[in-house]
Amino acid sequence: MNAPGKTRIGALAFYVFALSALALFEPAPAKAFTAYISNEKGNSISIIDTDKLEVVKTVPVGHRPRGIALNKDGSELYICAGDDDLIQILDTKKLAVVGTLPSGPDPELLILSPDGKLLYLSNENDNMVTAIDVASRKAVAEIPVGVEPEGMGLSPDGKVLVNTSETTNMAHLIDTQTRKIFANVLVDARPRAAQYTPDGSELWVSSEVGGTVSVIDPANPKVKQKITFQIPGLSKEAIQPVGLRFTPDGKRAFVALGPANRVAVIDAATKKVEKYLLVGQRVWQLAFTPDAKYLYATNGVSNDVSVIDVASLKVVKSIAVGSFPWGVAISPQ
Amino acid sequence: MALDHHLRIILKHSLLAALLGVALVACPLRAGASPGIEIKAGFISAPHTQETVSILDVPAADDGIAGAKLAIEDNNTTGSFLGQSFTIEDVPLKPGDDPVAALNKLVAQGIFFVLADVPADSLLALADAAKDKGVLLFNTSAPDDSLREENCRADVFHVAPSYSMLADGLAQYLVWKQWTRWLLIKGSHPQDELYAGALRHAAKKFGAKIVEERVYEDTGGGRRSDSGSVQTQRLIPVATQNAPAYDVLIAADESEVFANYLPFRTWDPRPVAGSAGLEPTSWDGTHEQWGAIQLQNRFMKLAARRMNARDNNAWVAVRMIGEAATRTGSNNPKAIRDYLTGPDFAIAAFKGQKQTLRPWNQQLRQPILLGDGRMIVSVSPQEGFLHQTSELDTLGFDEPETKCKLK
Numbered sequence: 063m064n065a066p067g068k069t070r071i072g073a074l075a076f077y078v079f080a081l082s083a084l085a086l087f088e089p090a091p092a093k094a095f096t097a098y099i100s101n102e103k104g105n106s107i108s109i110i111d112t113d114k115l116e117v118v119k120t121v122p123v124g125h126r127p128r129g130i131a132l133n134k135d136g137s138e139l140y141i142c143a144g145d146d147d148l149i150q151i152l153d154t155k156k157l158a159v160v161g162t163l164p165s166g167p168d169p170e171l172l173i174l175s176p177d178g179k180l181l182y183l184s185n186e187n188d189n190m191v192t193a194i195d196v197a198s199r200k201a202v203a204e205i206p207v208g209v210e211p212e213g214m215g216l217s218p219d220g221k222v223l224v225n226t227s228e229t230t231n232m233a234h235l236i237d238t239q240t241r242k243i244f245a246n247v248l249v250d251a252r253p254r255a256a257q258y259t260p261d262g263s264e265l266w267v268s269s270e271v272g273g274t275v276s277v278i279d280p281a282n283p284k285v286k287q288k289i290t291f292q293i294p295g296l297s298k299e300a301i302q303p304v305g306l307r308f309t310p311d312g313k314r315a316f317v318a319l320g321p322a323n324r325v326a327v328i329d330a331a332t333k334k335v336e337k338y339l340l341v342g343q344r345v346w347q348l349a350f351t352p353d354a355k356y357l358y359a360t361n362g363v364s365n366d367v368s369v370i371d372v373a374s375l376k377v378v379k380s381i382a383v384g385s386f387p388w389g390v391a392i393s394p395q
Numbered sequence: 396m397a398l399d400h401h402l403r404i405i406l407k408h409s410l411l412a413a414l415l416g417v418a419l420v421a422c423p424l425r426a427g428a429s430p431g432i433e434i435k436a437g438f439i440s441a442p443h444t445q446e447t448v449s450i451l452d453v454p455a456a457d458d459g460i461a462g463a464k465l466a467i468e469d470n471n472t473t474g475s476f477l478g479q480s481f482t483i484e485d486v487p488l489k490p491g492d493d494p495v496a497a498l499n500k501l502v503a504q505g506i507f508f509v510l511a512d513v514p515a516d517s518l519l520a521l522a523d524a525a526k527d528k529g530v531l532l533f534n535t536s537a538p539d540d541s542l543r544e545e546n547c548r549a550d551v552f553h554v555a556p557s558y559s560m561l562a563d564g565l566a567q568y569l570v571w572k573q574w575t576r577w578l579l580i581k582g583s584h585p586q587d588e589l590y591a592g593a594l595r596h597a598a599k600k601f602g603a604k605i606v607e608e609r610v611y612e613d614t615g616g617g618r619r620s621d622s623g624s625v626q627t628q629r630l631i632p633v634a635t636q637n638a639p640a641y642d643v644l645i646a647a648d649e650s651e652v653f654a655n656y657l658p659f660r661t662w663d664p665r666p667v668a669g670s671a672g673l674e675p676t677s678w679d680g681t682h683e684q685w686g687a688i689q690l691q692n693r694f695m696k697l698a699a700r701r702m703n704a705r706d707n708n709a710w711v712a713v714r715m716i717g718e719a720a721t722r723t724g725s726n727n728p729k730a731i732r733d734y735l736t737g738p739d740f741a742i743a744a745f746k747g748q749k750q751t752l753r754p755w756n757q758q759l760r761q762p763i764l765l766g767d768g769r770m771i772v773s774v775s776p777q778e779g780f781l782h783q784t785s786e787l788d789t790l791g792f793d794e795p796e797t798k799c800k801l802k
Contacts (some may be wrong), residue, residue, distance in 0.1 A: 168689075168692075187692055208476065209469045209473060229743065231743075246476040251743040254744040272743075297786050299748035304774065321747075323512065
C-alpha cells in the first residue's frame with residue numbers, strides 16, 4: 063500500500079541490523095538460519111532470518127525463478143530461472159548472482175546429490191532430466207523421461223533418482239550409476255513431489271490433480287497405498303497435493319494442499335491425516351529449518367510464507383515475501 | 396574334489412541361467428514394456444468458414460488436427476515406457492462430403508476412436524452409423540445442447556463445452572460483477588438462436604435480466620474490404636441506439652457476421668460480451684495459468700501458432716484416449732469406454748482442477764475461460780456458486796433437469 067514507507071522501515075531495520083552486528087563484532091551464535099524463497103513473478107529471492115521471522119533482504123534474480131537448492135555448505139544457492147533457460151548461482155555471502163549453470167530449456171526443479179557433486183534437474187519443456195557437474199559447471203547426462211518432468215527426489219543412499227512427469231502421470235525411477243530408468247510407476251494425475259521416507263523404505267508421490275499421495279514400495283516399485291484427503295466444506299477438486307516433506311525422524315509427513323490453503327499432517331506409519339493446518343492461498347512447497355523445529359510453506363497466491371511450529375502443529379507466523387512465492391530452501395548458516 | 400568342482404560349475408551355470416531368466420522376465424516388466432500395443436485414432440473434420448470478422452480468427456489449415464497431433468506426441472512419450480504407440484488419421488471433409496462414408500473408411504482400417512469436428516447434424520449421423528460398430532466418438536466442436544440432451548448418444552463423448560455451459564460461465568461472472576441488465580443482440584441464423592436460448596436460460600438461472608432483444612440480420616456479403624471501418628462505424632451505433640438502460644451488451648453471433656464490430660462502436664458506452672468482447676470459451680491462445688504455458692509452448696513448437704479452443708478440445712480428446720489406454724493397458728474400445736465411464740477416470744488439462752465426465756450424458760466437466768482475446772479475464776465457476784456434487788456442475792444443464800437417456 064505505501065511502498066516508500068515500507069522501504070524506509072526495511073532500510074532502517076537493515077541499518078539497525080548492521081549496527082548491532084558491528085557492535086557485537088562477531089555474528090551472534092548460530093541459532094538463526096537463513097530461509098531463501100523464490101518469487102516466481104517477483105523475479106527475486108526473499109531472504110528470511112528465521113530468528114527474526116522477517117525478510118532481511120530481497121535479491122533480484124533471473125526470470126521466473128521456481129526450484130531452488132543449496133549446496134552442501136550453504137555457500138551457494140542454485141536457482142532455476144525457467145524463462146531464462148538457465149540455473150543461476152547465488153553467492154549467499156555476497157548475495158549476488160556470481161555465475162550460471164547450463165540447464166537445458168525451462169528448468170523447474172532441482173536436487174543436489176548426497177555427495178554434493180551433482181545437480182539433477184527437470185526440464186519442463188523438453189521431457190528431460192539433466193545431470194550437471196557442479197565443479198566443472200557442465201551437463202554430464204540427459205535422461206529422457208515423460209511429458210512435463212517436475213518433481214525430483216533421491217533415495218537416502220543416493221542410488222535412485224526419482225522424477226515425476228506431470229502429463230505422463232508417472233514416477234520414473236532412475237539408477238544414478240547407469241543413469242537409466244529401471245522402473246516407471248503410474249500414479250494419479252499430475253504428479254508433483256517425490257520424497258523417500260528418511261529410512262528409504264517408502265517413496266511417496268503427490269498428485270496435484272488426482273488429489274492423492276501414492277505410497278510406493280521402492281523394492282518392488284508399485285503403488286501399495288493411496289492417501290486421500292477430506293476437508294469439510296471444500297470440494298474434492300480444490301484439494302491438490304503438491305509439496306511433501308518428512309520429519310527427519312520419519313514419523314510425520316507434511317503435505318501442501320494447494321488451493322485448499324492447508325497443509326496436511328500425516329502419521330507416516332498409519333498413513334492417517336492427523337490435522338489440517340490453515341495456511342495462505344495456494345500453498346506450494348515446504349522446507350524444514352535444519353533443527354526441524356519449524357516448517358516453512360510458500361503460499362503462491364497470498365504472497366506470503368507460513369511458518370509452522372512442528373512440535374505444537376500450529377501456524378505461528380505469516381511472513382510477507384515477494385510476488386508469487388514458489389520454492390523454499392533453508393540454510394544452517 | 397572333481398565332483399565338487401563339477402557341482403560348482405553346474406551351480407554357477409544354473410545361477411547364471413536363473414539370473415538371466417530373472418533378467419529376461421524382469422526387464423519388460425520393470426520397464427513396463429509389454430509387447431507393442433497400437434492405439435489408432437481418426438479425426439473427421441468439416442471445413443470451418445474462412446469468413447471471419449477479424450483476420451486473427453481465420454482458421455489455419457491444420458485447425459483442430461494440430462491439437463490432436465500434439466496429444467499423439469504426448470501419448471507416445473508416455474507410451475514409450477509402456478510399449479504403447481499412438482497414431483492419428485486425418486480425414487478432412489470437403490463441402491458436400493458424406494461424414495458417414497469417412498467413418499466407414501476409418502472403421503475398415505481398424506480405427507475405432509474417432510474425433511469429430513463437425514456440425515450437430517453430421518455428428519448425429521456419425522453417432523447413429525457408429526452405433527453397432529463399437530466406435531467411440533469424441534465431439535470436439537459442436538456446442539449444441541440437444542446433442543447432450545434429447546439427442547444424446549451412448550457412443551459419443553462431449554469434450555467441447557455446450558452452449559449452456561458457456562452461457563452459464565459468462566453469466567456467473569457478469570452477475571458477480573453486478574452487471575445484471577443485459578441487452579441481447581443475436582444474429583439471424585439458427586445457431587445464433589441456440590446460443591441466445593442458452594444465454595436467456597443463464598440469465599434466468601443466475602438472476603440477470605434481458606432488458607431487450609434485437610436481431611442483426613445477415614444481409615450476405617464478404618468480410619474483407621478496404622473501407623469496412625467507415626461503414627461499420629456508422630452502422631453499429633444505429634443498431635444499438637434507443638435501448639432501455641443496460642449494463643452490458645451480449646452478442647449471439649455464431650456465424651461471424653457482426654459481433655466483433657460491436658466493441659467501441661455501440662450507441663451507449665457499454666462493454667460487450669458473448670460472441671465478442673468478453674468471450675466464454677474452453678480454451679484460448681492467451682491462457683497460461685496452471686501450467687497451461689507448457690502446453691502452449693509445445694503447441695507453438697509443433698504448429699507455429701497459438702492453440703485455439705478446437706485445437707485444445709482435440710488435444711483433450713486424444714489425451715482421454717491415451718489416459719484410458721495407459722491405465723487399462725488396452726486398445727480395446729470396450730475397455731477404453733469402461734474406463735472413461737468408470738469412477739477412476741479424471742484428466743488433467745491445465746484448467747486448475749481435475750476434469751471428469753458427467754455420467755448422465757458423457758459431457759466433460761470443465762471450467763470455462765472468459766477471455767478478451769488478449770488475456771484471460773476470469774475463469775468460471777465463480778466463487779460462491781455452490782453445488783452438492785461438483786461446482787463445475789453449476790455450468791450447463793444439471794442432472795435433475797437433463798432430458799438425456801443414453802442409448
